Amino acid sequence: EVQLEQSGAEVRKPGEFLKISCQGSGFRFGSSWIGWVRQMPGKGLEWMGIIYCGDSDTRYNPSVQGQVTMSADKSSSTAFLQWDSLQASDTAIYYCAKLRGHNYDHFEYWGQGTLITVSS
């Protein structure tokens, strides 16, 4: 069974560092694309980008490029989303999701989401 287990909710202050995780199981992590989707409070879904877990090839949405960093660790089957300096506008639920196959495929499996709250 494919599963994506995300790290727990976080409360941080503006300017702080944060790295959240998404651990996969039940599939070949190193041959998979994992994506991140943001959902701001009461809003729709926003595609942030995808990473190929085999070689960490990434595709970022220009709207977040330079603001976040996606990474993946094959040894622990875990993908990460990182902020070096959080802003209040980063407050949202972040979902990781596994693409069905190639990098133009849909999100077939989703994590449960990680709520990030950024407030001074």
Next chain:
Amino acid sequence: DIQLTQSPSFLSASVGDRVTITCRASQGITTYLAWYQQKPGKAPKVLIYAASILQSGVPSRFSGSGSGTEFTLRIDGLQPEDFATYSCQQLHSYPHTFGQGTTLEIK
């Protein structure tokens, strides 16, 4: 970026109804379109991909159609568990944008 515009944004319907949600793309995307359902407090779930292919395990009352710039999601015989938010996503060009969502409410 390719913009996806869903209509309507809100829809009220009754159990047993047939409903149609439209997703229009700002440029042609052939059939690189997926539909997702999201319930409050839950992650989205894929219903349809490649515009018309039903995801395994999804009830057959859901169907998708379209190509190019206009797509529809149809639900035949609404069930109580279908009241949720529906979003389309294009997979033709990066970034793989989503529509703004359509909230389906019980009338």
